[in-house]
Amino acid sequence: MTSLTGRRILLGVSGGxxxxxxxxxxxxxxxxGVDVQVVMTPAATRFVGPPTFAALSGKPVHADVFEQPxxxxxxxxxxxxxxxxxxxxxxxxxxxxxxxLADDLLSSTLLEATCPLVLxxxxxxxxxxxxxxxxxxxxxRGRGAVIVGPDEGPLAAGDSGIGxxxxxxxxxxxxxxxxxAGEDLxxxxxxxxxxxxxxPIDAVRYLGNRSSGKMGFAAAAEAARRGADVTLIxxxxxxxxxxxxxVVRVETAEEMALEVFDRFPECHAVIMAAAVADFRxxxxxxxKLKKDAGPPDLTLEPTVDVLSTLGKRKEHQVLVGFGxxxxxxxx
Numbered sequence: 001m002t003s004l005t006g007r008r009i010l011l012g013v014s015g016g017x018x019x020x021x022x023x024x025x026x027x028x029x030x031x032x033g034v035d036v037q038v039v040m041t042p043a044a045t046r047f048v049g050p051p052t053f054a055a056l057s058g059k060p061v062h063a064d065v066f067e068q069p070x071x072x073x074x075x076x077x078x079x080x081x082x083x084x085x086x087x088x089x090x091x092x093x094x095x096x097x098x099x100x101l102a103d104d105l106l107s108s109t110l111l112e113a114t115c116p117l118v119l120x121x122x123x124x125x126x127x128x129x130x131x132x133x134x135x136x137x138x139x140x141r142g143r144g145a146v147i148v149g150p151d152e153g154p155l156a157a158g159d160s161g162i163g164x165x166x167x168x169x170x171x172x173x174x175x176x177x178x179x180x181a182g183e184d185l186x187x188x189x190x191x192x193x194x195x196x197x198x199x200p201i202d203a204v205r206y207l208g209n210r211s212s213g214k215m216g217f218a219a220a221a222e223a224a225r226r227g228a229d230v231t232l233i234x235x236x237x238x239x240x241x242x243x244x245x246x247v248v249r250v251e252t253a254e255e256m257a258l259e260v261f262d263r264f265p266e267c268h269a270v271i272m273a274a275a276v277a278d279f280r281x282x283x284x285x286x287x288k289l290k291k292d293a294g295p296p297d298l299t300l301e302p303t304v305d306v307l308s309t310l311g312k313r314k315e316h317q318v319l320v321g322f323g324x325x326x327x328x329x330x331x
Contacts, residue, residue, distance in 0.1 A: 015043025
């Protein structure tokens with residue numbers, strides 16, 4: 001069964017009476033270890049107050065596109081989410097998603113987002129059966145959205161028929177299934193390295209390189225998304241931890257080598273995306289070198305060749321390495 005611990009989900013709540021059931025869905029997600037960010041439409045806040053969702057999620061609830069204009073909130077929320085869930089998804093919200101409208105925070109965030117979507121429609125029967133709504137559903141489904149429900153049963157105002165939002169437990173299982181899609185690496189232990197290493201010259205200076213770590217972080221995130229048990233050993237980078245990944249922070253080539261070697265016997269694959277320094281100062285100074293003393297004479301020595309060492313120790317493991325080069329590499 002797919003673990004949801006640490007997965008980042010955007011829960012959108014639009015303005016329908018079924019919004020009260022979204023609180024139960026939120027509780028299920030939080031109890032499963034999901035990191036949930038709730039975004040509400042202004043109409044949704046008239047059915048269930050934001051403090052309810054804030055208390056259940058442990059996070060502030062966002063409902064206004066101008067709430068944090070300096071942070072470009074809809075972009076930040078969109079890029080953080082691994083999965084978007086809209087429950088309830090009203091007829092109005094489905095139409096806006098289908099047409100690409102962005103006239104509030106939730107629709108703006110979902111238009112910016114590239115993550116998969118799970119939509120739980122909720123509306124009266126006539127609205128559900130309207131050709132416009134059915135066309136919007138097919139359009140959204142064709143784009144890859146997962147449609148959960150609606151069910152048949154009691155509706156608002158004493159009505160009964162199709163249009164009732166699916167139960168929170170059903171939506172929860174749809175979320176789990178969508179996150180599990182393509183988990184061909186389930187049970188595989190993967191070690192990924194990323195970023196540069198910093199080799200100290202003195203207490204404040206170091207030899208380093210321009211590696212951002214983005215490739216290694218992306219590889220780790222993708223392996224985790226596909227179900228692998230991933231350990232990311234990262235040099236000094238300014239990147240957030242990928243969801244579902246164990247991150248070990250190191251600084252030097254020696255520290256990175258020790259962490260990789262320690263995990264190598266038990267892993268199935270190693271992706272060496274880090275730009276590990278080839279050389280380091282042979283005698284780093286404990287304090288700070290003084291400028292008045294003039295340029296220092298640096299004697300360099302080789303660092304351990306992590307990839308080469310792993311190649312000699314390799315048994316069953318898959319080993320992937322990268323190298324940055326300049327100049328003409330192909331004839």
